[in-house]
Amino acid sequence: MSRRSLLRALGAGAAGTVLAGCGVPAAYVEPGERAGRDSSDADRTLHFANWPLYIDTDDENTSKRPTLDAFTERTGISVTYTEEINDNDEFFGKISPALMNRQQTGRDLIVISDWMAARFVRLGWVQEMDRAKQPNVTKYLDPQLRSPAFDAGRLHSVPWQSGITGIAYNRKRLGREIRSTHDLWADDLRGKVTLLSGLDEAFALLMQGDGVDITRWTADDFHTMCEHIERRVRSKHIRRFTGNDYIKDLSTGDVLACQAYSGDVIQLQADNPDIEFVVPEEGAELWAESLMIPNLARHKRNAERLVDHYYDPEIAAELATWVNYVCPVPAARDVLASSKDEETAGLAEDPLIFPDDAMRERLAIARDITAEERAGFTKKWNAIVGL
Numbered sequence: 001m002s003r004r005s006l007l008r009a010l011g012a013g014a015a016g017t018v019l020a021g022c023g024v025p026a027a028y029v030e031p032g033e034r035a036g037r038d039s040s041d042a043d044r045t046l047h048f049a050n051w052p053l054y055i056d057t058d059d060e061n062t063s064k065r066p067t068l069d070a071f072t073e074r075t076g077i078s079v080t081y082t083e084e085i086n087d088n089d090e091f092f093g094k095i096s097p098a099l100m101n102r103q104q105t106g107r108d109l110i111v112i113s114d115w116m117a118a119r120f121v122r123l124g125w126v127q128e129m130d131r132a133k134q135p136n137v138t139k140y141l142d143p144q145l146r147s148p149a150f151d152a153g154r155l156h157s158v159p160w161q162s163g164i165t166g167i168a169y170n171r172k173r174l175g176r177e178i179r180s181t182h183d184l185w186a187d188d189l190r191g192k193v194t195l196l197s198g199l200d201e202a203f204a205l206l207m208q209g210d211g212v213d214i215t216r217w218t219a220d221d222f223h224t225m226c227e228h229i230e231r232r233v234r235s236k237h238i239r240r241f242t243g244n245d246y247i248k249d250l251s252t253g254d255v256l257a258c259q260a261y262s263g264d265v266i267q268l269q270a271d272n273p274d275i276e277f278v279v280p281e282e283g284a285e286l287w288a289e290s291l292m293i294p295n296l297a298r299h300k301r302n303a304e305r306l307v308d309h310y311y312d313p314e315i316a317a318e319l320a321t322w323v324n325y326v327c328p329v330p331a332a333r334d335v336l337a338s339s340k341d342e343e344t345a346g347l348a349e350d351p352l353i354f355p356d357d358a359m360r361e362r363l364a365i366a367r368d369i370t371a372e373e374r375a376g377f378t379k380k381w382n383a384i385v386g387l
Contacts, residue, residue, distance in 0.1 A: 027100040029124040029295055036104065036296035044077045046108040046299040046306060049091075051289070052083040054111070054161070056322035067318055071309045077302050088116040095294065099125040104296045108303040111160045115200040117290045118150030118368040121157070126292040128155045133304045136311035140329045144360060145288055149215065149367045158307050159288035161263075161319075162326035164277075164352065164363065165196075165205050166284040168246075168260035172274040173253055181209030181280045184257055190237045192256040194249060195229070197241035199381040204285035204366035205259060211282060214366040222377060230384055241385040250275065262352040263325035277352060279362050286363040288328065320353055327353055 040046075058064035068079050085091045091112065095105045100123075112120065120126045131138050137158055151157050169178045178184070184193050196202040203222065204214045206229065212221045232238045239255060247264055249255035251272065265277040291310075293303050309315055316329035317336050321344055327333070337348035351359050369377055 027096075027123055029099070029102065031124065033102060034124060034127050034295040035300070036298060038298070038300045040299045040301035043299065044075075044302070045080065046077060046302040047080045047082070047106060048109045048303075048306065049082050049084050049107045050111045050160075051085045054083075054323060055081070056319055067310070067315050070315065071306055074309070075305060077305065079306065085111065088113050092116060092119070099123070099295055102296070104298065105294045107294055108297040108299040109306060110292055110294060111289050112292065113200070113289050114148065114150065114287050114365075115368050117157050117292060119371070120292060121151050122371065125295055126156045127295060127297065127300060129158065129293060129304055129307065130301075133301065134158075134308040134311070136308045140311050140313060140316070140331050142328045142330055144286065144363065145328055145365070148288075148365050157290035157292050158311075159328040160291050160310070161323055162286060162288040162328050164262040164279060164284050164286055164326060164355075165201060166260065166262065167205075167257060167278045167280060168250060168265045168268070169257035169276055169278070170250060170253065170272075170274050171276050174256045178257055178276075178278050179281055181205065181282055184209075185232065185237060189257055190235075191239050192254075193232075193237060194239050194242045194246050194255050194258040196246070196259045197243060197385050197387065199378055200369065202241075202259060203369075203381070204364075205280070207366075208283040208285070208364070209280065214283075214285065214364050216367060219373065222373075223380075226380055226384060233384060263323065266324040266350065266352055279359050281362070283362045283364055286326070286365050288365075321347055324353060326355065330354060 055065050056067050058066060065081065068081060072078050091110075095107070095110075097103075098105045129137075141154070141158070142162070145154075145159050145162060147153055167178055167181065167184065171177065174188070183189075195206070203225065206225050207214055207217055207221055210221070210225055210228065212225075229238070239249075242249065242258070244264070246255065246258045246260060247268060250258055250260075251268065260277065262277055265275060268275045269277075291307050293300055297303060310319065311329055313329055313331040313335050316327055317332035320327040320332055321336065324347075333348045333354045337345055339345045347353055355363065
């Protein structure tokens with residue numbers, strides 16, 4: 001199950017509206033109020049909250065997680081690992097009362113999507129990490145992910161995994177290549193195209209199709225994109241808007257081309273080699289889901305050590321073989337390439353896990369939707385999608 005496709009777009013607007021109604025300044029936490037008493041030295045534990053199916057598991061015993069076990073063996077720090085994040089907004093609703101009231105969340109490390117991470121940074125709900133204690137992050141973090149607009153210098157966040165929102169299509173059924181976002185609007189695809197329903201998931205690629213630089217898009221760019229999509233909806237060119245169910249539609253042939261996530265397509269290709277993933281000529285969105293340490297976390301130093309553990313290229317390589325998303329540690333590629341297992345070594349050559357230079361030139365990290373923009377933009381997008 002894709003982590004990003006679990007978004008409930010209506011919930012995204014609602015969460016922002018609730019905070020605005022309560023008064024964002026009251027929810028904002030000043031830098032001096034974010035750190036709590038760190039019990040790491042005395043209490044060799046930490047609580048790590050993540051999404052389902054987002055970490056390696058042992059083939060014979062799925063309750064075991066080899067990379068986490070390796071951390072415990074090396075450091076003596078035990079990890080309580082919970083797969084409790086099924087939706088960004090649902091999780092926001094679960095922990096926001098504690099954060100806005102300056103209380104502990106009970107979690108030392110969380111993983112949330114970049115657009116939600118932007119909200120946490122703006123509200124002052126997460127702590128800066130001490131990079132002096134994270135030499136692997138400093139050395140090995142993918143340069144293209146080092147300084148997103150929402151967190152300049154990556155002071156508050158470190159990518160857990162990354163990915164690409166592009167186009168997936170069935171080349172055999174379609175009978176031709178797709179190279180551009182514009183190719184989605186060809187007559188032979190009428191009624192056979194789906195787009196993602198979540199605003200944060202969908203907008204960047206569609207703007208790129210209009211030639212927009214998504215690192216600095218404007219409100220006018222957003223409205224122009226919406227007008228284009230509205231026309232495609234009225235003409236019934238777009239079959240529907242989807243969450244993760246685009247996978248089934250593409251597999252059955254009900255849909256021939258769709259907006260899709262790179263990690264999902266790698267899994268689809270294992271069963272159907274006719275499925276292809278495209279980073280369009282105009283570009284595609286590079287995104288990340290990031291590790292963050294909430295305010296007042298009781299085991300901050302332990303959490304920082306775990307983050308750095310996953311930036312050891314050997315550990316990053318082991319995780320990459322399981323999750324199949326874009327690895328945020330490019331040095332892991334050489335680890336996989338040296339594997340004696342042919343299938344594992346082949347992953348080092350997969351551009352959807354380790355994008356090559358040509359692909360990277362077409363990837364960009366979108367600026368996030370601001371708090372002021374979100375309510376109006378969500379309302380307009382949801383009206384198009386039918387939410």
